[in-house]
Amino acid sequence: MPSDPQAADSGSPAPTPTPADSSPQRGTLWPLLASELSVLFRRRRTAAMLATLAAVPVLIAVAVRLTRSTTPGRGPAFLDRITENGLFVVLTALVLCTPLFLPLTVGVTSGDTVAGEAGQGTLRYLLVAPAGRFRLLLVKYVGAAVFAVAATASVIVAGTVAGLLLFPVGQVPLLSGDVVSPWVAEGRILLVGAYVCVSLLGLSAIGLFISTLTDVPVGAMAATVALAIAAQVLDALPQLAWLHPWLFSHYWLGFADLLRQPIEWGSFGSNALLQLGYLAVFGAFAYGRFATKDVLS
Amino acid sequence: MSSRWLRWMPAAAMPVVVAAVVLAGPLQATAPVSLPAKTPEQVMALVAGSKVQALSGTVAETVDLGLPQLPAMGAGASSDSPSGAAMDQLLGLLTSPQTVRVYLDGATNQRVQLMNTLAEQDVVRHGNSVWTYNSATNTATSLTLPTTAPAPYATTPKLPGYVGPDTLPLASKAPMVPTPDSPVATPAQLAATILSNLDPSTDVSTGPSLSVAGRDAYQLLLTPRTSATLVGEVRIAVDAATGLPLSVSVQAKGSDGVALSVAFTSIDLTAPPASTFLFTPPPGATVTQMAVPARTSPLKTLPATPAGPQLPADPTTSGTGWATIVATPAGSVQASLLDSAALAQLLQDVPGGRVLETSLFTALVTTDGRLFVGAVPLAALQAAAASQ
Structure with a gap:
């Protein structure tokens, strides 16, 4: 078989397609990233997803404000604290969003990255630019990761604002029973936000890989979201305890460790390592697939 | 063709790298430790x-x-x-x-x-x-x-x-x-x-x-x-x-x-x-x-600690050492204690009562509310229950 004509598209014909050898042409990376981000965030779909995420804490806050009766131990964690302290709106919303809504939106965005361009027939034009497939993939992944950060930020900002407007804010009790000032608590909440963002990196990488497999973006999105749900189902089965530490969703709710006194950093580290592993493996898979893919549309 | 395979190289290498890192951790942990011998x-x-x-x-x-x-x-x-x-x-x-x-x-x-x-x-x-x-x-x-x-x-x-x-x-x-x-x-x-x-x-x-x-x-x-x-x-x-x-x-x-x-x-x-x-x-x-419970008063709920320092006078023991069986008198196990839905999944009905059998210990609740507990097989508890 003659050498793959599409390989010439990559613009980096060097035989070692490692990240390092792309650095001399860094100049082309930032414009590409800027255009990717502007396309991503100007999409109505992205705005709708961010608005939906922002609506979750607002709905929680309004519902609790209207009913005013919560029993400790019922409903999602932290729900019963909201009436005493508005900052718990954010935490309740994150408990609700982390298993479902955030993976859903991240799955949609990351599943769309490559498959969306292929489905629209714009992928070949992107590859005509002298950016190279690795760099295009990198930009696509960074775009998905930035969306994950924006999604988490959307929940946190909306939750903080709703909590501040509807409920009193005072000394915030941590899980250990110790009390910290609202500013320290807001710092902890930002740490929790960072944890949640890191948690979504692995799923984004999986979505990117699935996205390179198909030209049908809806398929890639559905597969990514389904994987996120399947991982959590597996995580709930005690018979599969040996598998649990390897599931990318295993540490998702571990952000509560940042709300203890003193902070328990163990789960943050484990989670970051795990997500890094998923990022490395599925990023490499995605590169292998994308760099050898025959782009016909 | 070769460049095509080359592009799959990271995908092949990355799982290997991750696996190597994962396997290296436990290996380090199980490294032999040399300490001066002690009796x-x-x-x-x-x-x-x-x-x-x-x-x-x-x-x-x-x-x-x-x-x-x-x-x-x-x-x-x-x-x-x-x-x-x-x-x-x-x-x-x-x-x-x-x-x-x-x-x-x-x-x-x-x-x-x-x-x-x-x-x-x-x-x-x-x-x-x-x-x-x-x-x-x-x-x-x-x-x-x-x-x-x-x-x-x-x-x-x-x-x-x-x-x-x-x-x-x-x-x-x-x-x-x-x-x-x-x-x-x-x-x-x-x-x-x-x-x-x-x-x-x-x-x-x-x-x-x-x-x-x-x-x-x-x-x-x-x-x-x-x-x-x-x-x-x-x-x-x-x-x-x-x-x-x-x-x-x-x-x-x-x-x-x-x-x-x-x-x-x-x-x-x-x-x-x-x-x-x-x-x-x-x-x-x-x-x-x-309130701090008085040390002498029997605990209201059972079962009690076998051989523990806060052991109330009520339970009796039989057997010695590791095979000790602790028994409580009739009526000491309240029926409400067995209401737990989770406990119901674990208890089995056996002749003479209900039993919680684990690999380390066995607990038998007899039909008249006596409790027998020990790090012994079920048969030993049943024998103890029958002999009292």
């Missing part, structure tokens, strides 16, 4: 002479008693009655792994944090005042210990009514009356209890040295001489530098797996900040004042 007696003297007064560390407790694990999902499945809920919590301790952070400073400053998903249970002792706090229910309990209470061994914070596998047989660690939210025991507590109850029925030897929580440790192996017990072997890792027990694991007879393990995963022997032991219930928490 079992010397290691036990090392434990007895341990002067560790302050530490902060994380303790991992794993259990594999052959009980069905209750699914992690379905938080609404817990029992409604308080005693049923307490029993559910106890069964949670018996069937699922726990992570506990322990802070000690001197004999009377202790803090234990049982870390659950999105929740935490704390027991804080500062001098004679003890607080417990449960973040899931946002409840706090205050308790003042009598000043005459004997000062506990520095590394064995024996809080009143704590729930934990602190003694063997591990049977029936029911929630004692005072503090329903108490966490589990530390390796040091467990080891001290076990070693203080040693008698000639146990063969003591040393095993290969090992590394626990990054510290070199001697290993004590305790093997029951009798064949009547379910306990196969107890292993205690003793810190070579300080004599502090770092891990305790129990194997059931005829099994290679560890049935119960309590081990430090990290430990720091410097004193924790004093603020760790100062607890004020957070605003909004439901605070309950609790």
Whole structure:
């Protein structure tokens, strides 16, 4: 078989397609990233997803404000604290969003990255630019990761604002029973936000890989979201305890460790390592697939 | 073609790299530790002479008693009655792994944090005042210990009514009356209890040295001489530098797996900040004042600690050493205690009553409300029940 004509598209014909050898042409990376981000965030779909995420804490806050009766131990964690302290709106919303809504939106965005361009027939034009497939993939992944950060930020900002407007804010009790000032608590909440963002990196990488497999973006999105749900189902089965530490969703709710006194950093580290592993493996898979893919549309 | 394969290289290499990193970790942990040889007696003297007064560390407790694990999902499945809920919590301790952070400073400053998903249970002792706090229910309990209470061994914070596998047989660690939210025991507590109850029925030897929580440790192996017990072997890792027990694991007879393990995963022997032991219930928490139960009065709920220091007069024992069976009189097990939905899944109906059978211990509740508990097979309990 003659050498793959599409390989010439990559613009980096060097035989070692490692990240390092792309650095001399860094100049082309930032414009590409800027255009990717502007396309991503100007999409109505992205705005709708961010608005939906922002609506979750607002709905929680309004519902609790209207009913005013919560029993400790019922409903999602932290729900019963909201009436005493508005900052718990954010935490309740994150408990609700982390298993479902955030993976859903991240799955949609990351599943769309490559498959969306292929489905629209714009992928070949992107590859005509002298950016190279690795760099295009990198930009696509960074775009998905930035969306994950924006999604988490959307929940946190909306939750903080709703909590501040509807409920009193005072000394915030941590899980250990110790009390910290609202500013320290807001710092902890930002740490929790960072944890949640890191948690979504692995799923984004999986979505990117699935996205390179198909030209049908809806398929890639559905597969990514389904994987996120399947991982959590597996995580709930005690018979599969040996598998649990390897599931990318295993540490998702571990952000509560940042709300203890003193902070328990163990789960943050484990989670970051795990997500890094998923990022490395599925990023490499995605590169292998994308760099050898025959782009016909 | 070659460049095409080359582009798949990272995809092929990356799982290998990840696997290598993953495998390298355990290999390092199991690297042999060389320590000057010591006899079992010397290691036990090392434990007895341990002067560790302050530490902060994380303790991992794993259990594999052959009980069905209750699914992690379905938080609404817990029992409604308080005693049923307490029993559910106890069964949670018996069937699922726990992570506990322990802070000690001197004999009377202790803090234990049982870390659950999105929740935490704390027991804080500062001098004679003890607080417990449960973040899931946002409840706090205050308790003042009598000043005459004997000062506990520095590394064995024996809080009143704590729930934990602190003694063997591990049977029936029911929630004692005072503090329903108490966490589990530390390796040091467990080891001290076990070693203080040693008698000639146990063969003591040393095993290969090992590394626990990054510290070199001697290993004590305790093997029951009798064949009547379910306990196969107890292993205690003793810190070579300080004599502090770092891990305790129990194997059931005829099994290679560890049935119960309590081990430090990290430990720091410097004193924790004093603020760790100062607890004020957070605003909004439901605070309950609790009276200290008089030591002489029988506990209201059962089963009681077998061979424990707070043992009420009621239970009787039969058998010796590892094969001891603890029995309580008729009517001592309240029917409400068995209401727990989770417990119902674990109990089996046998001739003469209902039984909780695990790989390490057996508990038999007879139809007339007597309770028999021991680290022995079911047949031994049934024989004891029939003979009384």
